[in-house]
Amino acid sequence: MIKGTVDGNLSVRDVRVQYGAVAAVAGVSVDFAPGMITGLIGPNGAGKTTLLNAISGFTAMTSGTLALDAVDIRSSTARARAEMGIVRGFQTVRLLERESVFDNVLVGCERLPQPPLMAQLLNLPSQQRSRARDIAAVTKTLAGLGLLADARRLASELPFASRRLVEIARLLLVRPKVLLLDEPAAGLDAAERRRLVDTLRSYHAENPFTLIVIEHDVDLVRKLCEDCVALAEGRVIARGTPAEVLENPLVKIAYFGQAAHA
Numbered sequence: 001m002i003k004g005t006v007d008g009n010l011s012v013r014d015v016r017v018q019y020g021a022v023a024a025v026a027g028v029s030v031d032f033a034p035g036m037i038t039g040l041i042g043p044n045g046a047g048k049t050t051l052l053n054a055i056s057g058f059t060a061m062t063s064g065t066l067a068l069d070a071v072d073i074r075s076s077t078a079r080a081r082a083e084m085g086i087v088r089g090f091q092t093v094r095l096l097e098r099e100s101v102f103d104n105v106l107v108g109c110e111r112l113p114q115p116p117l118m119a120q121l122l123n124l125p126s127q128q129r130s131r132a133r134d135i136a137a138v139t140k141t142l143a144g145l146g147l148l149a150d151a152r153r154l155a156s157e158l159p160f161a162s163r164r165l166v167e168i169a170r171l172l173l174v175r176p177k178v179l180l181l182d183e184p185a186a187g188l189d190a191a192e193r194r195r196l197v198d199t200l201r202s203y204h205a206e207n208p209f210t211l212i213v214i215e216h217d218v219d220l221v222r223k224l225c226e227d228c229v230a231l232a233e234g235r236v237i238a239r240g241t242p243a244e245v246l247e248n249p250l251v252k253i254a255y256f257g258q259a260a261h262a
């Protein structure tokens with residue numbers, strides 16, 4: 001994979017998110033290199049989701065700084081960050097069940113710049129060009145994820161893994177610089193997980209972008225990610241390759257401590 005040639009350098013410095021007495025994120029500093037796939041692991045309540053929310057702007061940071069490609073985005077809204085290329089997925093799949101796979105992904109085009117309403121209503125040439133661009137983008141994204149053969153099927157007819165991929169297609173459509181996924185493999189069985197990993201890896205190899213994935217399944221992290229960050233109690237406790245991080249004694253204690261507690 002080509003590294004250093006794509007945008008999507010995300011720099012997180014001393015980020016804190018405080019909920020009353022709880023420091024959900026308690027001073028995290030971490031850099032995400034362009035084009036890298038990073039797994040974000042850690043026990044329940046470690047602050048993984050809160051960190052992604054702070055990066056995407058869905059949750060306000062109490063303090064700290066955030067930069068995308070050396071641009072300070074601390075005070076940018078979630079919408080502005082999305083327009084700059086920081087896109088996040090959600091834990092639950094929300095598809096339009098009675099619509100086709102194609103139309104489900106086309107919905108993501110609303111994030112792309114669109115012609116003025118009047119041009120859309122009158123179907124002016126600018127609207128026709130924009131429509132052609134949207135259709136090309138949907139087709140390319142579906143092809144990249146191996147979903148083109150399913151384009152005309154109703155979302156409700158799809159197996160679970162394909163549904164997950166359709167949701168991811170909607171996010172990839174806008175060619176994010178940084179994509180944040182929160183447990184994308186949740187609820188998938190082993191075969192579906194393999195398909196998700198293989199599909200994401202091959203798509204990413206063709207279209208590099210910075211990918212940060214929260215995931216509890218360490219086997220999936222090993223297969224998907226080249227880089228790994230472990231959080232516990234709102235802090236980074238280990239960083240390195242998945243193999244290095246998973247062997248780290250602090251990481252073992254963080255997980256074992258929780259198991260002993262349960």
Ligand SMILES: Nc1ncnc2c1ncn2[C@@H]1O[C@H](COP(=O)(O)OP(=O)(O)OP(=O)(O)O)[C@@H](O)[C@H]1O
Pocket residue numbers: 019022023024042043044045046047048049050051
């Ligand atoms: N909106 C909120 N209000 C108050 N406390 C919150 C809020 N969101 C998260 N927390 C707390 O912040 C801490 C970190 O939560 P977070 O959801 O980020 O953890 P997580 O690592 O994503 O956990 P999980 O693996 O269970 O998804 C937890 O103690 C949680 O209870």
Ligand SMILES: [Mg+2]
Pocket residue numbers: 048049050
């Ligand atoms: Mg979470």
